Amino acid sequence: MKPTIYDVAREAGVSIATVSKVLNNQRVGKKSKEKVLQAMKKLNYKPSVLASALTGKQTSTIGFLLPDLANPFIAEMARRVEDRAYERGYNLVICSTDFEPEKEAFYVSLLKQKSVDGFIIAGGFKNVEVVTELLEEQFPVVLLGESYPSLSINSVKVDDFMGGYEVTSFLTSLGHKKIAVIGEEASSSQERIKGYKQALRDQQLPVHEELIVISSQTNIESVERLAGKLLDLPEPPTAIFACNDILAIGVVLAARQRDRRIPDHLSIVGFDNTFLSRSSDPPLTTVQQPIQDLCFQAFDMLVEEIQGKSKLRQRVVLLPELVVRKSTSAPRKKS
Amino acid sequence: MKPTIYDVAREAGVSIATVSKVLNNQRVGKKSKEKVLQAMKKLNYKPSVLASALTGKQTSTIGFLLPDLANPFIAEMARRVEDRAYERGYNLVICSTDFEPEKEAFYVSLLKQKSVDGFIIAGGFKNVEVVTELLEEQFPVVLLGESYPSLSINSVKVDDFMGGYEVTSFLTSLGHKKIAVIGEEASSSQERIKGYKQALRDQQLPVHEELIVISSQTNIESVERLAGKLLDLPEPPTAIFACNDILAIGVVLAARQRDRRIPDHLSIVGFDNTFLSRSSDPPLTTVQQPIQDLCFQAFDMLVEEIQGKSKLRQRVVLLPELVVRKSTSAPRKKS
DNA sequence: TTGAAAGCGCTAACAG
DNA sequence: CTGTTAGCGCTTTCAA
Numbered sequence: 001m002k003p004t005i006y007d008v009a010r011e012a013g014v015s016i017a018t019v020s021k022v023l024n025n026q027r028v029g030k031k032s033k034e035k036v037l038q039a040m041k042k043l044n045y046k047p048s049v050l051a052s053a054l055t056g057k058q059t060s061t062i063g064f065l066l067p068d069l070a071n072p073f074i075a076e077m078a079r080r081v082e083d084r085a086y087e088r089g090y091n092l093v094i095c096s097t098d099f100e101p102e103k104e105a106f107y108v109s110l111l112k113q114k115s116v117d118g119f120i121i122a123g124g125f126k127n128v129e130v131v132t133e134l135l136e137e138q139f140p141v142v143l144l145g146e147s148y149p150s151l152s153i154n155s156v157k158v159d160d161f162m163g164g165y166e167v168t169s170f171l172t173s174l175g176h177k178k179i180a181v182i183g184e185e186a187s188s189s190q191e192r193i194k195g196y197k198q199a200l201r202d203q204q205l206p207v208h209e210e211l212i213v214i215s216s217q218t219n220i221e222s223v224e225r226l227a228g229k230l231l232d233l234p235e236p237p238t239a240i241f242a243c244n245d246i247l248a249i250g251v252v253l254a255a256r257q258r259d260r261r262i263p264d265h266l267s268i269v270g271f272d273n274t275f276l277s278r279s280s281d282p283p284l285t286t287v288q289q290p291i292q293d294l295c296f297q298a299f300d301m302l303v304e305e306i307q308g309k310s311k312l313r314q315r316v317v318l319l320p321e322l323v324v325r326k327s328t329s330a331p332r333k334k335s
Numbered sequence: 336m337k338p339t340i341y342d343v344a345r346e347a348g349v350s351i352a353t354v355s356k357v358l359n360n361q362r363v364g365k366k367s368k369e370k371v372l373q374a375m376k377k378l379n380y381k382p383s384v385l386a387s388a389l390t391g392k393q394t395s396t397i398g399f400l401l402p403d404l405a406n407p408f409i410a411e412m413a414r415r416v417e418d419r420a421y422e423r424g425y426n427l428v429i430c431s432t433d434f435e436p437e438k439e440a441f442y443v444s445l446l447k448q449k450s451v452d453g454f455i456i457a458g459g460f461k462n463v464e465v466v467t468e469l470l471e472e473q474f475p476v477v478l479l480g481e482s483y484p485s486l487s488i489n490s491v492k493v494d495d496f497m498g499g500y501e502v503t504s505f506l507t508s509l510g511h512k513k514i515a516v517i518g519e520e521a522s523s524s525q526e527r528i529k530g531y532k533q534a535l536r537d538q539q540l541p542v543h544e545e546l547i548v549i550s551s552q553t554n555i556e557s558v559e560r561l562a563g564k565l566l567d568l569p570e571p572p573t574a575i576f577a578c579n580d581i582l583a584i585g586v587v588l589a590a591r592q593r594d595r596r597i598p599d600h601l602s603i604v605g606f607d608n609t610f611l612s613r614s615s616d617p618p619l620t621t622v623q624q625p626i627q628d629l630c631f632q633a634f635d636m637l638v639e640e641i642q643g644k645s646k647l648r649q650r651v652v653l654l655p656e657l658v659v660r661k662s663t664s665a666p667r668k669k670s
Numbered sequence: 671t672t673g674a675a676a677g678c679g680c681t682a683a684c685a686g
Numbered sequence: 687c688t689g690t691t692a693g694c695g696c697t698t699t700c701a702a
Contacts, residue, residue, distance in 0.1 A: 004696085017672070017673055017697085017698080018671085018673075019696095020697060020698080021672090021697095023696085024697080027671070029672080032671080032672075046448050047696075048448060048694090048695055048696070050385050050388050050394075050449070050694090050696090051389055051694070051697090052695080052696050053385050053696090054386055054389055054677095054695080055678050055695090055697045055698080056678070056697075056698095057697075059449070061449065068414065069404075070407075070413075070414040072405075072410065075404055075405055075407065075410035076405045078404050078405075078429070082404060083431075086430075091428045091430070092429060093396065093428045093429075094413070094417065094427060094428075094429045095421075096414060096418075110426065112381065113382065113384045114385070114396065114426070115384070115385050220614070249614045253614065256616070275555055275584075276611075276614065279587070279611065280615075280616070281615070281616035339678090339679055339680085340680060349688075349689085350688065350689045350690075352689055352690075352691095353687085355680065355681060355682085356681095356687095358680085358681095362687070363687075363688085364688080382680075383678090383679055385680090386679035386681090387679080388694090389678090389694045389695065389696095390694050391682095
């Protein structure tokens with residue numbers, strides 16, 4: 001059997017209270033402390049987190065909700081958050097929700113039963129009630145990569161509107177007039193699309209609703225299909241802004257299938273600057289998110305809330321940066 | 336405060352024992368059961384997993400060790416394992432070890448303190464002592480995507496040797512005689528390389544040690560550099576077998592930088608058939624792993640061991656499949 | 671400084 | 687079928 005605090009106490013010839021004290025390094029006589037330490041080492045004692053959490057201490061584990069761990073951008077975020085968690089002595093239990101409200105509710109409920117110290121919700125969510133409830137219960141939560149204007153909730157994200165605006169402005173500055181956009185359901189996509197529209201308006205260009213496409217599926221095949229429809233239009237766009245790099249890859253595949261040269265026949269811009277954008281041919285113009293900063297800040301914010309250090313809620317918005325590579329150029333004169 | 340079993344008992348007018356019994360659906364009088372259920376619903380009661388685990392029950396959480404969650408192939412595995420975990424009522428706490436023995440030891444120790452029910456170790460590990468110890472303690476563990484011949488441990492993986500053999504045979508059948516291989520430190524890479532060597536020998540082709548390269552870093556830049564060295568050899572290989580798709584992308588980048596056409600000047604084969612191999616240009620010939628089967632089987636095996644249903648250890652080996660795409664062709668006559 | 675003892679929320683005999 | 691009670695391993699008063 002695993003040694004318990006009793007075993008250590010017996011071995012050291014002290015009471016369990018004393019052992020507990022050295023565990024939590026409170027004031028203990030030097031000699032007792034020494035004996036206890038010895039005993040612990042001898043028995044290879046490790047305190048049970050369960051037992052200590054049951055008495056009100058924390059579990060040092062965080063629930064991490066995200067739409068889909070198989071998405072490379074999300075996976076990278078998860079990795080960064082985990083790095084920070086590691087540094088600060090926490091573990092992550094990771095849950096993919098697929099944007100399904102039931103899954104979100106299920107996971108939150110289960111993780112509460114498991115007494116996680118708090119939640120990070122990355123990449124958006126659907127079930128607002130669940131989050132609202134968490135907030136009402138004063139449960140520490142922070143949103144990563146998203147925000148929710150109508151909720152008083154901590155969040156860390158990039159300025160998506162601005163990202164979309166910059167991409168579109170860049171494209172119009174190259175001379176593109178017919179620019180399509182393809183996004184996801186997440187609110188971050190919506191923001192990017194708003195930025196896209198604003199940029200068009202600011203350039204006095206018309207906003208064509210049929211050039212705005214939302215992909216409900218994340219898998220690349222369906223994106224390819226959607227992009228294909230865009231390209232098969234009688235007057236196809238000369239540029240497509242994809243709201244993330246995966247979508248952009250889908251567009252690339254669709255273009256390739258139709259023998260449209262990139263960027264000669266079609267300019268493509270992605271978002272996120274994952275390594276997908278580098279490995280693609282041609283390498284993608286995209287928008288860089290400061291992933292590490294986003295993740296670290298989100299995590300630190302959560303820990304602050306857990307430790308009750310800061311009661312004030314905040315929305316942190318970092319700035320994205322356009323990375324110009326080879327997938328964009330001026331449109332061909334008169335196709 | 337969150338309601339406890341006492342609150343429910345009081346509300347229902349029964350003892351906590353009765354409540355506990357309905358919780359674990361043991362025999363309880365119909366009327367009592369009804370009252371308890373009502374009370375639970377009314378109070379919105381959710382039992383504490385901590386408390387029940389403290390009395391010897393399971394936590395239904397699994398420790399999932401992997402080298403790096405940011406690696407798309409690994410992330411996809413994680414996702415599949417998580418899917419299965421969800422179906423079976425488990426949670427995953429995910430830990431990236433970066434192949435660092437200290438991290439492996441740290442995480443295992445911490446997760447044991449948190450009373451996880453078992454471990455899945457995916458993609459290899461370095462710290463053999465830690466795993467051995469787990470085994471000695473009868474801790475449920477299964478290896479995913481790897482095996483460890485000298486250890487009596489459950490594992491589920493693909494036949495890496497065969498994968499390497501098939502790739503190489505395919506390449507020689509196209510006429511390649513000078514084939515390089517680039518792998519990682521993980522034992523799966525080693526196996527694939529063994530298969531590569533065997534295939535060469537079976538074709539009476541010489542094995543050049545300088546054409547066998549191990550990348551200690553996973554980041555794409557360093558792979559690119561290594562591949563570059565290979566390509567800059569006075570007599571460069573006409574084909575390169577990369578032990579996974581990321582490595583293959585690194586090779587593609589290196590080749591592109593040197594204006595070597597793929598597959599005309601250089602054939603490239605990857606491994607894993609992630610969507611990287613599809614999105615690359617040209618799409619990569621690669622080896623498909625039945626990821627879902629691997630993950631589900633591994634998880635089920637672990638659960639069986641946790642539930643004590645099967646005491647026998649097993650090594651499951653599934654068969655990989657070569658997927659031929661556009662990155663391979665016969666070598667040019669007399670470069 | 672140290673220790674006895676109560677209690678965290680739940681399970682599992684064991685009586686009744 | 688139901689309830690009493692003694693733990694599970696740890697923390698935390700409160701006395702000594």
